[in-house]
Amino acid sequence: xxxxxxRRLIASxxxxxxxxxxxxxxFKTIPLDPACLKVDCGQGSTATKAQLQAIDHQLGVDRPILxxxxxxxxxxxxxxxxxxxxxxxxxxxxxxxxxxxxxxILLGGVVFLLALAIPLGIISALRQNSALxxxxxxxxxxxxxxxxxxxGYLLRQVFGATLxxxxxxxxxxxxxxxxxPPPPGVHVIPPPPGTPGPCYGLGSWASHLVLPWLTFALFxxxxxIRLIRARVLETLGEPHVAxxxxxxxxxxxxxxxxxxxxxxxxxxxxxxxxxxxxxMAAIYIxxxxxxxxxxxxxxxxxxxxxxxxxxxxxxxLFFVIAAxxxxxxxxxxxxxxxxxxxxxxxxx
Amino acid sequence: xxxxAAARTPLDISLPTSGTVLTWRRLKRDRLAMASGLYIxxxxxxxxxxxxxxxxxxxxxxxxxxxxxxxxxxxxVGPWSHVDASNSIAAAHGxxxxxxxxxxxxxxxxFLRLLAGGRASLEIAIGATLLAMVIGTFVGxxxxxYRGWTxxxxxxxxxxxxxxxxxxxxIALGFTISxxxxxxxxHGLFVPGALSLIAVxxxxxxxxxxxxxxxxxxxxxxxxxxxAARMAGSSDRRIIVRHxxxxxxxxLTVYGSLVLxxxxxxxxxxxxxxxxxxxxxxxxxxxxxxxxxxxxxxxGKDPAWVTSSWTSIWPAVAIFSAVLAxxxxxxxxxxxxxxxxxx
Numbered sequence: 001x002x003x004x005x006x007r008r009l010i011a012s013x014x015x016x017x018x019x020x021x022x023x024x025x026x027f028k029t030i031p032l033d034p035a036c037l038k039v040d041c042g043q044g045s046t047a048t049k050a051q052l053q054a055i056d057h058q059l060g061v062d063r064p065i066l067x068x069x070x071x072x073x074x075x076x077x078x079x080x081x082x083x084x085x086x087x088x089x090x091x092x093x094x095x096x097x098x099x100x101x102x103x104x105i106l107l108g109g110v111v112f113l114l115a116l117a118i119p120l121g122i123i124s125a126l127r128q129n130s131a132l133x134x135x136x137x138x139x140x141x142x143x144x145x146x147x148x149x150x151x152g153y154l155l156r157q158v159f160g161a162t163l164x165x166x167x168x169x170x171x172x173x174x175x176x177x178x179x180x181p182p183p184p185g186v187h188v189i190p191p192p193p194g195t196p197g198p199c200y201g202l203g204s205w206a207s208h209l210v211l212p213w214l215t216f217a218l219f220x221x222x223x224x225i226r227l228i229r230a231r232v233l234e235t236l237g238e239p240h241v242a243x244x245x246x247x248x249x250x251x252x253x254x255x256x257x258x259x260x261x262x263x264x265x266x267x268x269x270x271x272x273x274x275x276x277x278x279x280m281a282a283i284y285i286x287x288x289x290x291x292x293x294x295x296x297x298x299x300x301x302x303x304x305x306x307x308x309x310x311x312x313x314x315x316x317l318f319f320v321i322a323a324x325x326x327x328x329x330x331x332x333x334x335x336x337x338x339x340x341x342x343x344x345x346x347x348x
Numbered sequence: 349x350x351x352x353a354a355a356r357t358p359l360d361i362s363l364p365t366s367g368t369v370l371t372w373r374r375l376k377r378d379r380l381a382m383a384s385g386l387y388i389x390x391x392x393x394x395x396x397x398x399x400x401x402x403x404x405x406x407x408x409x410x411x412x413x414x415x416x417x418x419x420x421x422x423x424x425v426g427p428w429s430h431v432d433a434s435n436s437i438a439a440a441h442g443x444x445x446x447x448x449x450x451x452x453x454x455x456x457x458x459f460l461r462l463l464a465g466g467r468a469s470l471e472i473a474i475g476a477t478l479l480a481m482v483i484g485t486f487v488g489x490x491x492x493x494y495r496g497w498t499x500x501x502x503x504x505x506x507x508x509x510x511x512x513x514x515x516x517x518x519i520a521l522g523f524t525i526s527x528x529x530x531x532x533x534x535h536g537l538f539v540p541g542a543l544s545l546i547a548v549x550x551x552x553x554x555x556x557x558x559x560x561x562x563x564x565x566x567x568x569x570x571x572x573x574x575x576a577a578r579m580a581g582s583s584d585r586r587i588i589v590r591h592x593x594x595x596x597x598x599x600l601t602v603y604g605s606l607v608l609x610x611x612x613x614x615x616x617x618x619x620x621x622x623x624x625x626x627x628x629x630x631x632x633x634x635x636x637x638x639x640x641x642x643x644x645x646x647x648g649k650d651p652a653w654v655t656s657s658w659t660s661i662w663p664a665v666a667i668f669s670a671v672l673a674x675x676x677x678x679x680x681x682x683x684x685x686x687x688x689x690x691x
């Protein structure tokens with residue numbers, strides 16, 4: 001078990017290094033001058049070539065790409081810091097706030113998802129071939145075809161714009177946001193009375209995230225309902241269930257101990273593994289509800305028309321995302337072995 | 349198998365009882381699958397051969413701009429409206445007919461753009477899926493048949509790639525290669541930008557198929573007919589191509605249509621976020637972003653958002669129905685392939 005974990009960790013580190021190296025190499029091919037991030041360049045610009053080169057030198061992008069890569073990894077391994085991005089922001093802070101938003105969406109979404117999928121899947125399996133089961137299955141096929149953008153759009157229009165039940169955009173932090181005091185000598189115009197301040201607190205955090213969570217849950221719901229249904233049906237047909245019934249166990253005990261437990265345990269690693277891919281749905285959700293998390297960062301950083309392309313930030317983003325996925329995979333493995341005695345980790 | 353050897357007449361032998369024929373018979377009985385198959389053919393026909401025909405009939409193209417198709421507030425005309433086309437440059441007739449209304453502040457024909465967008469979206473989805481299937485089948489066969497280090501590497505990479513949000517990689521890579529590839533249309537065969545999207549999506553989308561093919565090949569390679577072929581002196585290549593691939597065709601149809609459905613969704617998302625088909629070329633994804641969130645007409649308490657945001661609704665319905673059709677078709681084929689499956 002420990003040997004397995006160590007082997008996996010080594011493989012993961014190699015993978016992370018390869019991915020970041022690939023990011024650096026791919027970026028090398030982009031025909032854009034990083035100096036353009038700092039100053040206006042191109043047509044009608046007054047910046048001279050020497051000035052652009054000076055900025056390139058200051059950013060350190062005139063060095064060979066492998067040296068830049070080495071420095072990036074070194075600073076990460078030595079100080080645990082991603083350094084600063086080309087547009088001069090602290091990457092660690094940018095990532096931290098983005099991750100908080102995205103993690104809020106994903107974790108709440110998973111809770112919503114399981115709260116909906118488990119009962120529906122179990123009902124569907126227990127009332128197999130009934131009208132209810134058919135309705136749930138039919139609905140889940142329709143759900144597969146729904147784009148998260150469409151789900152989010154409909155929810156936002158119906159609950160946000162038309163019924164005004166729930167806020168339909170923006171993210172509220174749980175803690176009171178820290179607004180730095182203005183530097184001395186700068187006079188800040190106070191907002192006119194009656195304008196709402198920055199929102200914060202558990203209540204507004206949750207209420208702003210209900211629709212995103214629901215979108216997330218609805219997007220993954222069809223898959224999970226079908227999965228849970230199939231697993232429960234499979235377990236119901238196994239001999240140990242018949243044995244338990246024959247021994248006179250109550251139906252409740254049979255269901256809880258002998259059917260649901262083995263049927264639902266594999267969900268834990270599945271959820272852990274799906275969370276990485278769920279980042280994709282999170283991009284759409286962040287976009288629809290203007291939440292600004294990791295997805296928004298990636299879009300902003302890679303978008304050519306927003307001129308935001310920024311190698312250190314992109315490499316750090318990819319590194320963090322990949323590290324999270326690798327970690328989730330590992331956790332999935334360990335959790336599964338711990339919960340399910342039938343699973344033995346392979347030595348390969 | 350109760351028939352004795354004596355009762356077996358040549359007539360029995362001539363009966364079509366191959367697996368493919370049986371599957372096809374079962375599929376034909378599945379009305380939902382057949383309906384979705386027909387719908388797919390219908391959409392393909394509309395978007396590819398019939399689209400220029402409709403443009404001819406209506407007298408204007410998908411990119412023709414009609415200043416009169418929008419009102420003073422730049423609100424486009426609704427479905428089923430006739431518009432004075434006298435001040436439009438490229439229109440052939442004096443009056444233009446808009447079946448689905450106009451597309452936005454530019455006043456282009458939503459119906460024709462929906463067909464053009466369908467062409468782009470389906471071209472990309474089909475192309476990328478085929479590419480992914482070719483790569484995936486090849487890698488899956490090699491990994492499953494030869495085992496060894498290919499298998500180990502594939503398993504690790506697949507496990508990671510299936511968890512990694514492909515969208516990020518597609519965006520990152522698309523950014524770098526699209527400049528070189530987006531101009532290539534192969535004499536109008538592809539929509540501009542389609543080729544680079546096909547390449548990028550295909551390159552990152554084969555893991556799922558590779559994994560399924562690998563697991564199938566792992567069991568198939570132990571079967572007697574492979575052993576027999578090997579004993580008869582067949583080369584590995586011949587065994588894979590002639591003996592293993594035919595067994596995979598059913599599975600590949602099922603997962604191919606599922607991947608295709610997923611690719612339509614992915615492409616729509618990319619184009620929606622403006623990383624896909626470059627504007628002004630239509631695609632279902634970037635059409636959906638027109639008037640997204642009804643920016644033009646802030647709805648407020650107005651429950652009429654349905655009527656004012658149909659420019660987003662048409663492509664949304666197109667995406668939904670196409671994906672649904674592919675998913676239902678895949679489901680039907682899967683059921684037809686596996687008649688004993690617990691429903």
